[in-house]
Structures are given as C-alpha cells and as structure tokens.
Amino acid sequence: MSIRAKFSNFHDKIKLHREDEAYKDARIKDDSILADIKKSFKDAGYKVNDSFLQGSFSTSTAVKHPEHDFDIDRAIVISVDDAPEDPVEPKKKVLDVLEKRGFKNAKIKKPCTTADYLGLNLHIDIIIYRESNENYELAVGKKNSSDQNKEWSSSDPKGLRDWINDNSNYIGSSNSKLAQYKRVVRYLKRWRDNKFSESVAKKIYSIGLTIMAKEQFMPDLDNEGRVNDLESLRNTVNAMLNASYFLSQGNSQYEVQVYLPKSPYRDVFDGSSVDTGTQLYNKLTTLRNKLEKAIAEDKLKVQCEILQDIFGSDFEVPESDKSNTTKKVAYSSAGAVGTSQGA
C-alpha cells in the first residue's frame, strides 16, 4: 500500500458527514429543533423562508473530533417583510426553544444563539438571517445589547459556501482537485485538534484554516492522475506561511489576519491575541518541516510514524516497512458511475 492510500485511509477515519451513523442522533436533534423553531417563529409572525447548514457540513470539511462534541451550524432565514426591527427578538425565540428542550449553557452570542446538549456531546449554533432577493442580513446582537450594538448586518453565507465549493479554477480532474482541497482542510483541522491545547485550538477557527487553505491550495496529482495528499498538504501549508496572513510583531511574534472572501469581508481572527497568531505560525512551520521530512523518507513505516505524530493515532502505522504490504479489497462507495468508455 502506498503513502497515498494511507492518507486515504486516514481521511476515511476522520471525515464526518451529516449522514454518518455517528452523527445520527445529532442529526435527529437538529431536525426536531428546527421544527420547534419554525413553529415558534410562525407563532411570532415571521415565517421561515429557508434553512440551511452552514459551516463544515455544508462544505464537506467536517472532521470527527478525537474527544469532543459534534457541532451543528444551522442557519434559519426569515423574510425581510416579516422580520422584526430588533434582530435579537428572533434569537430570543431560539433561546427559549433551546432552554425548553433542556440544553445547557444556552445563550445569545453576538452572531448566533448557542447551546450544548450534554447527553449527545452536541454543540449547536443557530444563526438567524433575514433575506430579500437573495440578499442576506445576519441578526447581530446579544440578549441585552443596546440598540447601537444590534443590527441586521449584511452577510453572504451562501456565497461563502459556494466559494469554498467552487472548482472552476482547477483544470483537469477539477472534482478530484476540489476533493483534495477538502481533505487538506480536514487534515489541517485534525492537526489543530491534535497539536494545540484545547483552549488555543478553539481560537484557531476552522473557517480561518478553510479560507487560508482555499486561497493557497496547491493540488498535487501525478501525471496519471493519482492524488498525492502529502505533497499537496506540504505545498499548501508552505504557501499559507508565505502568504500575508501572518503579520510580524517583532521578536518572532505574529498576528494572524484572514479576511472573509465574501460579505461582510471581516477579519476572521479579529480580536485574536498575538499568542494565538504566534502559536499558529510556529506550529504551521513545524508541520511544514515534518511533512518535508515525511516526503524525504522512503520507508513507509517511518513516513507513517512522522504523520502519526502530526495527526494522532488515527493515522495508522503499518507493521512492515514495505510499501506493498497486502492491501485488503476496498470497493467503490458509488453505486454507479457514468463513464465515457465505448468501442
């Protein structure tokens, strides 16, 4: 088995889809909460026009956290005509629904309403938008914010999702290259969860890694079309380090800045500490160097040991050094694929 296939196995272990069995209870909970919120909003006079997933589930970049809870990022869209002037009003309705359903730590944060469901290790963020002609505005404000700190703020959540899912810049096997990008994002998230303390990992926002990786993504396929995730990850991390995300503060200290590519174009890491930026820069540098070492290594076992150190035990180390250790048959996950073959 090649190091490419080892990466593929690793990815299979860490990837998380909304349809996965492990996520089943969370999915059921999400569906029933959504139904309750829709009813509550209807009673309040603002009809739900749309709801969609935001975050990593909408872009197929979700990963299983080695220890912690599942996330739900649920966007709920109401019509501009129905929406109250006060953006916090619908968020209060959401809070009410969550509290009644036994969620802990339910609170209204500036961009969303959030809560934990301890029995399921579930963390939920409900984001409210109002919409007119596909122009979205985010309900911003905390429970007791003054009027000055409450607003319907322009936002483009679907534009961001589409930007992440866009493959139009990849020439040749564009779907395969997009999929490789998404795997790179998952590898970076798993690296973050494995290499940072819990408190710092929380501040290395997934959307920040996702945007940096998207902007700097370096696909790597050999001439036969075989993906090489190790090379792609190394090259992408290297490009991330060499881009302008890290602003030197002197004394090897860095501030990190990553702007949303879509409205409201804000800095994702706005308010982050220099310590967070510095740790991210240093650990990304270490990651790049270790990936270089893995690439230079020709023994599969040693390569995997290096990668296990980076990603944790989900990256398996084979017993043998030989690259062609027996491979178990693995079938395609597709029921059928349209091909261009004829004769």
Add this chain to the structure above:
Amino acid sequence: MVLLDEIVNYLKTRNFQCIKSQVIEKDTLTVSVIIGKQKVNLSYFYDQEITSLPTFWLKEPLQFMPLAHVNIRNISGVDFGWICVNDADSVSVNYEQPLLAIEESLIRHIALLTKSLLNPDWNRSELLREFQSNWIQLCLPKNKQLLAVCTDVNLQESNVLRPLKGSTYGFDSYYMAEISGSNSSKIGVRNWSTNIVNRTTAGKAIVIPLNELEPAPFNKKGLGEWYLNAMENLLSNKPELFRKFGQWRSKEFWLILNAETPSGRTWFCLHLESRKKHSLPKSKEALEHWKLQVVNLKLFNKDKVLPRGGANLKLAKKRVALVGAGSVGSEIALKLSSAGIENLDIYDPDNYSLDNLYRHVLSENSLDFPKSMAMSFMIKNRLPWSNATGFPGKLLDLRMMKNLKNYDLIVVAIGSPTHERLFKEHLVKNKIKVPVINTWLEGFGVGGHSIIDIPDSKGCLYCAYVCHETFTRGLSSNLNFIESNQNVTKNLAGCGEQFISYGALCSAQTALIATDLAIRFLEKRLLESSKVSWKGDYDDAKENGINMTHRYIHFNESLRVEPLYDEDCDVCN
C-alpha cells in the same frame, strides 16, 4: 529548367567529354567515357523538367551485355541500355539546381557501369541476384499471368487452369495451378474448387528444380539458348530427373523453374506451346516446333505472400478470441488477421446496422447480418489463409466456456466497464490464466486506451480501475481522459438511441494500439502487463462542455507502452 547548351557547357567544366546532338529525333546530350579499355557512350534526352534522377541511356548496349542492372529497351527502333542506378522513388532530386542533379546522376551511372564492366564476378553475382526481375523484363504486359501454389521445389506436375471467361481483374483473371501445399491454402478451397468447373485446362505445369542457374537472357532472342543451356545442365547433372519429365508429352508446357540465387530461392515460369503433342525439347532442332514465352509467375505460397505483406507466419497457429465487432473490434479483427493470425474467433451478439456504416469496416452488403459472421466472411475473402469464425456471443457468455485458457489471447473491445470487470472477476475467481486485452475509446475524439493483462506478470485489469482519489476499486478506468459522471452521449431519437460521438479515425487509432499490444505479446516481445493510450484534441469535448481529467491535461505519452501495475491494486498486492 536550364537549356541543353548550359548542361553541355557545365559538364565540360566538370571535365566530361560531351556533345549535343539529335538522337532518335530528340535533343540529346551524349557523354563519352572510357571504362577499362572500352569507350562507353551515355545519352541524356533533354527534358524541360526534372521530376526524377535524370536518366543516361547506354548507347549500343548489346556489345556490353549481359550487364547487371542494365536492361535493354527499344526506343523508336533503337536499342538502349536502361541503367538502374536507384529506385526512382527513393531519391530526392535537387530540381532547383538541375545542373547538379544531372552531374550527380551521370556520376552514379558511370560508377555502376564501371563496377559491372570491370568486375565480372560481381556482375554475374548481381545478375543472378536480380534474376527474377530480369526474367520478368522479358514478359510483355499481354503475356500470361500464372498464379501458382507450390511449396515443394522438387519435380512434380499438375494441370494449369485457364482464367474464367470474361474476367479481367482478380483471381478469376489469372491462370492457376495448385501444384503442392493445397491444404495450406484456403483460397484453394474457395477459388480453385468453386471455379474449377468453369475453368478449362490450359496444359501441364511441371516444377523443375535447377541445380545451376545462368543469368536471365537480356532479350527474347536469347530465351531459346538460355532454355537449352538449362536443359543441358539438367541432363548432365540430374539425368534421372530429365528422363522422368522428358517422357511427358503435351501441346503446352508451363515450366515452373526454381533455383537458388544470392537473394534466396527464385521461382520463374517459361511457357512452351506447340501445334502438336511433343515431349519437352532437348535440342535446337526440337525447339523449333515450340513457341517460348516468359510467364509472369505469381507464387501464391503462404510463406511468400504473408511476409511480403508484413504478416508473421509464426502467428498463424495462435488462437485469439475477439469480443466485440463494433467499430473498434472490426478494425482489430482485420488487423490481427492481416498480421497473420489465422485462428480468430469473433464474438458479437449484434447485427450490423446502418448506424455503423461510417465507422465500421463492413459495407452495406452486411446490413442486418450478424456482425461477427459478416466480419469472418469479409476477412476470409480478403485474406485467403484466414480461418476467422464468427459467433453470436457476448463477453459474459464466454464465462460458460470451459476451454477459455486454450486461447492464447482474448481481446475485448466492447467499451463496457461493467461487463469487463465482471469477466475479470470470473477469471480471477476460477483461476483461469488467459491473457486479456481490454480496449476502448472515449467520445469526442479525445483518445483511446488499451491494456493487456498477462497472467503471472505484474499488473491486471483492476490496476486500470484503481480509483486514484480513494485508492479503492473504481468503476471507471483511471486511464480515462474524460471525467466520469458527465453526459457524453448524444441522442437523436430517444431512449435506446444514445451514442458516443466519435469518428472512424478514433476507432481505427484505438484498434491500432490494441492490435499492437496483441502482436507484441503474441510475438513474445511484451512480457509484462501493460497499458497504452493515444490522445486526441479537446476541441469537440470543449464545445460540448465536457470536463477532462488531470491525466488528459498532462498526458504526453501517446502510443507509448507503459507498465500497467498499480501499487494500490488489491488484486496485485
């Protein structure tokens, strides 16, 4: 073109002795050279345009003959020697500098004559080497043409059959004689036997091996002398042979003579015709009863015809199954048979339809006929020793066959990844070790692919299906140039009428790479499982909004045979 005067002046500056004159009423340049002690005159008939290496004719050639590479030609009642300095088509002439071209040609003519005149051993050896060519020179276009099957060089006889009445072209227009080796000739079965009732006997063919061969006579006048000399040699060297055929009496003899030459055994024919029945003449007097004519003999032996056409006799006994007689398969069938494979079993369940017409080798005569059988008829008609046979089966039907491994090779040209993988699974599960070629093309002219899966070598069909993203068994080949899950078919008439858009060029090109793999393998020049692709352009696919694979974008190895093995193939590891 330069004027004749300019040519004369130029050659004089190059120290040639030359004059301008009129020969057979043509403006002529004659160059005189001394070769040995002989004066040789070479004439160049002035021409306005140089389209080939200028010809210098040997004047009064009979005084020098026989000369190798010189033939007597009579022009306007005058004999000239035509000197073969080069195959006309193999020389690229500098027509833009005609003086140089003329000088170069003159030098070549003189050099060849010098060698022929001053080196008698070489001259004789060359005359023998080119015996057959010189013999045919004596044959007029209206002379008889004899097609003979004869694999045995020894004395034997057979009847010669006349052409079918009214036939001008094809086998039917030839005299025919099947003297030996009839079993090896399918044409014997089809043409001799089916037409024999309509052909009349023209006389007796006698095969005579000559121990000693004299150069061919350089004109028809020398034919009698050459014949008598050959008989005399035979009489003194192999009297028992002569005694045997010397007793046979006929009005017409077709002497099929053979002898060793420096270029191998040569076969040639002399026709003798008399008003009354006589035995073969042995003297000048006896010869007077006979009219002699050189016959253009075409030896129709498998071992002559196949190699001359580039086929390999060693492939004759190989057993090959071809599954799929569509546009690609039909080309493969023809090319495998042309390569010398006689035992080709062609499987296809479909009948030939009008939709196939412009990208298939079959003609409209085969419409609605089973493709496999139509192909076998067509091939056998075209390639006389082919034993191609058609069967109305599908690839998956072959799973029922118990003797699959008796095939030296199975070629699959159906473009159906599902059936091809199912068939491979059958072979793996039942441990049937038979080499298989899978070949297919892709729409819009973007390219085609062939792989050969050789048992007990690294690489198999599944290697060509390893998904290069997940490293699992994929459903479409990783060789493909078009990304999967796109609508690549065109539909002009509704469900069941979809088709992939490609032309005859694409199917022929794909067939070529598949056949090349097959022949290399059968000739034992390819021992490892391999793959090969050809890449076309992207214009048509682009116009139809088709996305291409990374492999297509970066592929620069068209027609190059590469290892098939994939280190992530679960079967090979």
